[in-house]
Amino acid sequence: MNMLKYIGRRILLMAVVMLGISIITFCVSHFVPGDPLVANLGQSAMSDPEIVAAYEAKWGLDQPVYIQYINYMKNLLHGDLGTSIRTKQPVLQDLEKYVPATFEMATLATIISIVLGLLFGMISAARHNKLSDHVLRVISLMGISIPAFWLSILCLYVFYLNLRILPGSGRVGAEWLGATFPTGFLLWDAVTCGEPTLFWDALAHLVLPSLVLAASTMGILTRTVRSSMLEVLQQDYLRTARAKGLSERRIMIHHVLKNGLIPSVTMFGLCYGSLLGGTVLVETIFNYPGVGLYAYKAATTLDFPAIMGTTLFIAAVNVLMNFFVDILYALIDPRIRY
Amino acid sequence: MKKKIKKFIRKNPLAFVGIIIWVLFIICAVLSPLIAPYDPYLQDLAVKYQAPNAAHLFGTDSFGRDILSRVIYGARISIPCGLLVVALACVFGTLYGAIAGFFGKAVDEVLMRFADMVMSFPAILLAMALAAAMGRGVGNAVLAIAVVAWPKYARLMRGMVLSAREAEYVTSEKVIGQQKFHVLLHTIIPNCVSSQLVLASTDVGNAILTFAGLSFLGMGVSPPTAEWGYMVSDGVAILEYWWISFFPGAAIFMVSIGANFIGDAVRDILDPRMKNEL
Numbered sequence: 309m310n311m312l313k314y315i316g317r318r319i320l321l322m323a324v325v326m327l328g329i330s331i332i333t334f335c336v337s338h339f340v341p342g343d344p345l346v347a348n349l350g351q352s353a354m355s356d357p358e359i360v361a362a363y364e365a366k367w368g369l370d371q372p373v374y375i376q377y378i379n380y381m382k383n384l385l386h387g388d389l390g391t392s393i394r395t396k397q398p399v400l401q402d403l404e405k406y407v408p409a410t411f412e413m414a415t416l417a418t419i420i421s422i423v424l425g426l427l428f429g430m431i432s433a434a435r436h437n438k439l440s441d442h443v444l445r446v447i448s449l450m451g452i453s454i455p456a457f458w459l460s461i462l463c464l465y466v467f468y469l470n471l472r473i474l475p476g477s478g479r480v481g482a483e484w485l486g487a488t489f490p491t492g493f494l495l496w497d498a499v500t501c502g503e504p505t506l507f508w509d510a511l512a513h514l515v516l517p518s519l520v521l522a523a524s525t526m527g528i529l530t531r532t533v534r535s536s537m538l539e540v541l542q543q544d545y546l547r548t549a550r551a552k553g554l555s556e557r558r559i560m561i562h563h564v565l566k567n568g569l570i571p572s573v574t575m576f577g578l579c580y581g582s583l584l585g586g587t588v589l590v591e592t593i594f595n596y597p598g599v600g601l602y603a604y605k606a607a608t609t610l611d612f613p614a615i616m617g618t619t620l621f622i623a624a625v626n627v628l629m630n631f632f633v634d635i636l637y638a639l640i641d642p643r644i645r646y
Numbered sequence: 647m648k649k650k651i652k653k654f655i656r657k658n659p660l661a662f663v664g665i666i667i668w669v670l671f672i673i674c675a676v677l678s679p680l681i682a683p684y685d686p687y688l689q690d691l692a693v694k695y696q697a698p699n700a701a702h703l704f705g706t707d708s709f710g711r712d713i714l715s716r717v718i719y720g721a722r723i724s725i726p727c728g729l730l731v732v733a734l735a736c737v738f739g740t741l742y743g744a745i746a747g748f749f750g751k752a753v754d755e756v757l758m759r760f761a762d763m764v765m766s767f768p769a770i771l772l773a774m775a776l777a778a779a780m781g782r783g784v785g786n787a788v789l790a791i792a793v794v795a796w797p798k799y800a801r802l803m804r805g806m807v808l809s810a811r812e813a814e815y816v817t818s819e820k821v822i823g824q825q826k827f828h829v830l831l832h833t834i835i836p837n838c839v840s841s842q843l844v845l846a847s848t849d850v851g852n853a854i855l856t857f858a859g860l861s862f863l864g865m866g867v868s869p870p871t872a873e874w875g876y877m878v879s880d881g882v883a884i885l886e887y888w889w890i891s892f893f894p895g896a897a898i899f900m901v902s903i904g905a906n907f908i909g910d911a912v913r914d915i916l917d918p919r920m921k922n923e924l
Contacts, residue, residue, distance in 0.1 A: 328763035336779055446660070449910075453851050453903035457862045458878055458895030461885065469885050585768025589859055593882060603771060607778045608864060615775045623767045630766070 390613030399617035408492035410598035416518035421525035429533025451527030477595035577633030664907030675721035682715035705889035728854035734792035739799025747807030806838035848909035851902035
């Protein structure tokens with residue numbers, strides 16, 4: 309019952325934050341210097357009075373700001389994020405097209421960073437102040453400090469241009485370019501349609517961008533796992549466990565790991581936003597057709613509806629992700645359930 | 647003194663490396679006209695796309711400009727901008743968090759929820775949107791990143807103020823009849839400064855990376871400014887001329903990792919309780 313109450317409260321809080329981020333995006337797109345009409349319609353559409361009138365009526369630009377916001381909110385709740393100037397398509401429709409690609413990349417990057425972060429963090433803690441701890445400390449700091457766009461270029465230079473073992477850009481090779489896929493989640497589609505060549509092709513395209521994207525999250529997780537494990541290793545209950553005669557293995561798995569991983573769960577939730585933000589840089593370099601590349605193209609062409617729609621969408625995904633992380637946190641740590 | 651320095655180096659070898667990196671880059675920034683072998687903006691198409699050689703240690707770019715000179719001049723932009731972002735975010739976030747924590751109740755609730763909202767935007771994305779809205783330019787890029795970076799300072803400060811508010815030294819100030827604001831400005835904030843500094847020192851690397859990323863995307867400096875992130879983007883389409891992207895990117899990486907090495911040591915020294923954390 310307590311758990312349900314906690315979830316209920318978190319949902320309420322999430323709704324407030326979502327409302328807030330819609331206000332922020334509304335403000336940014338409505339108080340851009342210059343004429344918001346030009347910014348949102350583009351210079352060419354301005355010469356057509358019909359388009360201008362339709363736009364003004366839709367968004368109620370002649371009305372007070374709060375009415376404008378209510379209109380904006382109404383449209384949002386109907387799934388209308390505006391229409392992109394560049395692609396002339398509703399932003400939501402554009403996003404639907406690009407989300408599967410980014411989802412695949414972000415998921416793979418998440419898996420890589422969690423696996424490596426846990427592994428490195430645990431090794432570091434177990435070998436506290438030994439050589440491997442120092443080496444891993446430098447590696448995790450390198451992951452945090454390396455510019456993702458530069459690492460992408462280095463990887464492309466080595467693995468694509470020189471070794472020629474991995475593809476350089478896009479999601480699929482030339483032979484799949486015109487093809488349509490049932491869901492757009494290529495790895496999934498390849499499995500369900502029984503196309504092993506598509507699976508390996510898509511995976512090969514994913515490897516480099518996901519690795520680059522994972523670098524900084526891996527570094528942060530390594531440090532979090534290490535420090536929380538070190539803290540647990542000093543606890544009295546470990547001495548008790550040893551005194552009881554439990555095996556070291558059992559102590560590591562049941563006592564150290566379980567307690568040591570709790571802070572990492574929250575940390576991962578906090579990192580997820582920067583991972584999503586990183587897709588803008590990485591997708592741009594790998595010319596990977598996802599939400600990040602879409603946002604970049606929108607920003608360079610001053611396509612405001614698309615920029616703000618994408619920003620709102622990614623922030624919402626991030627908030628949702630943090631909500632699940634919080635619930636997970638409450639599930640694994642009974643102390644949180646108040 | 648010598649002994650102390652030796653002890654510091656032995657205890658914090660990474661921080662020592664970080665300090666050396668930063669000193670070198672600060673020298674580059676201050677003395678760039680003296681150190682740089684060429685004019686960073688001098689175009690010479692006769693020597694374009696030259697690989698690193700004796701005349702051009704880092705090679706030349708598509709306009710025949712000397713990359714070493716441009717990297718040296720680049721320190722003049724990235725380093726001050728990174729520090730400025732952190733300074734703006736830290737000062738604003740600290741005051742914001744202090745006000746939220748000090749007044750508590752509804753003020754706290756509203757202010758901190760707003761900070762949460764700003765935090766839920768991925769930094770580079772919101773900064774990109776803001777930079778696009780405000781227009782291209784170094785100042786706008788710095789402002790856009792600072793606007794995204796302040797909430798973590800506010801959060802930390804609020805927590806500190808909440809616990810300081812109950813501390814005895816604050817109660818005694820109240821008892822002797824000090825004004826609320828006086829207590830906040832002269833007693834509480836100075837007591838919380840060291841942890842804000844710790845956060846700021848670990849944030850410098852991040853700020854420099856975000857700034858370079860924004861410039862890389864074309865939202866920061868305008869061409870032909872010698873700025874590292876922008877210079878890396880020069881080489882994206884021409885990977886075979888690897889040096890065009892490699893050296894400026896390496897500069898960003900070094901400054902950023904140097905800042906993180908120093909930040910780690912600052913945290914250990916100023917805030918021993920946080921040792922081993924993060």
